[in-house]
Amino acid sequence: MSSSSRRRFGLLAAVVTAALVGTAAVSSAAPAAELTRPNNAVQQSLNALVQGPAFPGAIATVRDRQGKSRTYTAGVGDLATGAPVPRASRVRIGSNTKTFTSVVLLQLVGEGKIGLDRPVDTYLPGLVRGDGIDGRKITVRQLLQHTSGIPDYDEIFGTDYLPLQHTYWEPRQMLDEALRKKALFAPGTNWEYSNTNYILAGLIIQKVTGRPVGEEITRRVIERAGLRDTYWPALGDQRILGPHPKGYYKTTPDGPATDVTESEPSMGWAAGQMIATPGDLNKFFSALINGKLLKPAQLQEMLHTVHAPDLDVNGDGEYGLGIAKLALSCGGFAWTHGGDIPGFETRNAVTPDGREAAVAVTALPTTMEDAKRVAKTLDTALCS
Template identity: 40%
Template sequence: MAKHKQWSRARLPVVAGAVCATILALSGPAAAQASATAEEEHAATLAALKRFQAAAGPGAAVHAGNGDGSWTLSVGTGTVNSTRPIKSDEHFRVGSQTKTFTAAVLLQLVDEGKVSLDAMIDDYLPGVVSGNGYDGTRITVRHLLQHTSGLAAYNPYPVTQAPKPSPDGTYDLAASVRKGLNSPPVSAPGAGFTYSNTNYLVLGMLIEKVTGQKVHQAVTDRVITPLGLERTVFPAPGDRTLPAPAVNGYHGARLGGLYFWTPALSYDPSLYSSAGAVISTLEDLTTFYRAITSGEVFSSASLAEMERVWKAEPGGDGGVGLGIGKFKLSCDTVAWGHNGGVPGYLTQTLVTKDGRHASVVTNTLFQLNTPTKQLAELLDTALCKDAPKRY
């Protein structure tokens, strides 16, 4: 394995700004005054966070800042029937932000000459992507990383859509890939974009084949541990534990001012594996994406490949790179990151090259009426209005 520069994890000062009178009262007058000041300093983001949470889960939080420091705001609760703000160091399931971790390992393997982005997946995994109209001799590693392979959209949850589990309740990557290939191609390779978890399940198989490690171990050894992400976990199959402290995830529905929450159903992390199994925190996700975009995880050449986007919208400056997205902000700035959604959680992290960052979590995932507009507004506000560029 080629050696990559290690990211030195600096713990930036955090100003907790929870919108919670109970917490403020328990913390004493001085802490209450400090929290009130944080809310005043970031009033625009606080207002956007409240609008997001009103359409999202029981609680929501944003951890944001620039190269000079970070701050956290929280509304609602991380645990139903209590008053407990979500904190920046609490664990939650990040969903498809896992894909950036998986892409990072693949790009390290490219640096080491073990994988080529433009090689056909059949060169590494003969016969795996085949049948039902699929041809792995025409689909490249780049196609899979960028969701331009033509593989049909696939979400293994609920479990009725998943492959049959092993006797121990875990899911085999190859079986998950076969299940995802049950639907025929949606386009020729390279001809269109279709977001599909199957792309990243195949890439998980590729990592295992090339490294000789299980994908959760490869990501841990190559990315999580070197970056010092002490509260980030790619759980092994069978490990359903959400480490403490944790943000509790919920299923629920909203109808006007009425809402109902039930604890999110448990599932084995191998159900999502290299497409969505990682557990992390707002702080660790910030550190991870800042390391990625600073070129600390793989070579500058591979970073340039990651940031080559698929067909930005006309007149826009966004698009989809290799395991990362490009977003044009209202303040004429480009941000990079990924979102994620799994049962119990909706998340997204964005960072800019000048040090600004914002990571958001809410503790439910709606299948319908997902508050994507409010989430985008919240991130844009945090990055453009309340985390200005340093001069």
Template identity: 45%
Template sequence: MTEHKRRALGGALTLAVVVGLTAAAPHGGDPASRDVAAETARGADHARLRALVHRLTTVDGGPGALLEVRGGRATTVLTGGVADVRTQAPVRPGSRFRIGSMTKPFVATVLLQLVGEGRVALDAPVERYLPGVVRGHGNDGRKITVRQLLQHTSGLPDILDHLRPGDVLKDPLAHHDLRDLVDIALAHPPTFEPGTGWRYSNTGYLLLGMVIEKVTGHAYGTEIRRRVIAPLGLRDTYVPGDSGRIPGPHPRGYARTGKDAPLVDVTAINPTVAGPAGSMISSGTDVNRFLDALVRGRLLRPAQQREMTRTRPTGNSDGRAYGLGLESRPLPCGGRYWGHTGDMLGYETAAGATADGRRQATVMVNVDPGGSDAQSDDMKAAVRTALCGDRR
């Protein structure tokens, strides 16, 4: 990816919300000394997080940023920069935003619930559920399994290689049919034989949305609402369908159309262009709650939980490994965390949760990365720092 020149926008950082209860000191030793040490560690942790949010809205050129950290009964929200470059309104705690590929764990959860119910077989060919859909130019649904779609080992060409942001922005409110998007991708040859490699492909999740619809008789969004959103009480989370609106408080979303080009407001966009690969809207609070429930096994049966967390290396130098709709990355304080990242025109998101459920963190910047790795790297650094807390 090419490096884009950073725009320095006003990045006044705010410790927006800190809510929590301080745990009682354990028996033995001097409670006052331990309290001072713990408070010092928490202060250093907050300073590191504030510095990263400030960097996102200055050096990295993001208009605004939000970081929400959940640990036990305590929640911390940090915001920086602006939600609207025209009015200079600040980013509000509790804001909603497009979560892009963070949609994929929601879709994978529904699909794996169907596996647990015996309605879908992980290692069955896609052809069983979508006869004749995956065909042409070397793509063959008889040779690709549901598991391979979930884990990005199908070799299918990625729709995003053949649907450019500039094309979408020509008519941002246009409806995009799932089958039409799939056909655009399948007009190109696969990148490798199914099961012989790993390459991220949004096309696989478009097909998984179609599988959910075929098996249940309902749209994938209906099943996500019924099976995940409603049971967890996620009040800020939506599968918006054709609506270009983001309900409730939200920052404007911006895109970079080229190096040194001004930011373009792309808040209003028909999310069917991303569909089950990346259309959802949520908040830091809800994403953290969802990830907590998911990693703790509250949404899947044990067998399907094990399948979701059986990972394979992606070949990335950062140690990322991919399961079924969920990825793991190493933590600098030891161990690994579970989560996902997401880009959608106007927004970038990264989120993660420690496997023990101790902490969750979600970070959002209201501009897509535009080919720059720096913003993405700093967002992932913020998640890692938040999840480690004062464990150094």
């Protein structure tokens, strides 16, 4: 899969995002209401995902309109031992972190502390300067919307992630890497996914609040939404706390699978560092679109989308402020993001009428066909 394909929702779309302030291990609780009968279409789709070498394990949590939830697993959670995927699995959620970051920033907008259409320089004076890049001409909205024209920093990882698996990164290091490149386009004239936008969003949150971005996400979003299996990894903590499958890194479908479960998450920081269960991803996105985390005016701003041609294979993607719109095969749409980070891919969405689904696999796709198979599994979970 190309770098641009992975950037869409991925790791280096700030995959990685998040980070920094620790949280204690969170309890792993089963959903309050379980579906009494499995959806065979979902289980069959998940089983198909783990056939062949692409994905060792997979997990999906699906919730219907009546609020009943069920978790499905397939494959193995550990290639060495053959242990199954834990039903209460936590995984690295990569660029889903961006949606959490956007919520915090929009809460600050609602509090009158940040202006969406104010220049980045208002909050980070003199910081954003480069070839065709000027923080006096880029707005906060354009960061969240990926219309800033600021390049992505992900080329620092090259073609092989493994040499940097345990390397710690400061946010300013990643920003400096991005600012060495030329602007992609003039602000507001185009759309391109860039993790750097959300590194800057995280820095703005810290400047305005005087607190670490991970602490603000924990207090303002995780605790408010009651997410018991979601957390921002503590500084330097490379583990996944609680039950989890192992995540694997591969460069080709048939190549060796390297265990990258323990990895340094700072490369994603506010763009992709967080850890959660599929069930908590469902709960978060539902709380968000149902107005439990943002005031009506800020939620309306978040869900106002622009054309994002590189967001999907058909060239008709739509992206808001840290959230995207996903057309479904059964008609209608869902609100989504998704995340890629070495070891894990998540695809998740919730519909306006109350359906929820989140799918995670324990390796990044290495071909576009494998990426489409994961997307198809999500569509099956929402439409079957």
